[in-house]
Amino acid sequence: MEYCEKKGIYVITDNIYHKLVFDVKTWPSPYKFTKKDVELTHVIVVNGVSKLYGMTGFRIGWAISNRNLVSIMSNVHSQKSAIESLRLTLEGDMGVFFGCPAPGRQRSPPIRSGG
Secondary structure, eight states: HHHHHHHHHEEEOOOOOTTTTTTTTTOOGGGGGGSOOTOOEEEEEESTTTTTTOOOTTTOEEEEOHHHHHHHHHHHHHHHHHHHHHHHHHHHHGGGGTTOOOOTTTOOOOOOOOE
């Protein structure tokens, strides 16, 4: 950890299994290996609920790091989510409202009233 901090290298730890320990042992926090405050360190801890609670397929998670980096990650994530939502809208059934048929489908003919 000391080497990475000297070189400005970020250490990313995936703590998804942090509660799955045996013989009443505890998972060591990555912050135990640095002498720096969380706001000054290059440690990023990611975690989620799928493994711990047996929630296969759930994509609920979080990251712990300094405030500046978390802010940047949140901004990137919100932009990615907005773009993904738009893509799904345009490619899915809602896409017909924008004149974009779903993949593999032909454009629906316009609805006409009368004879």
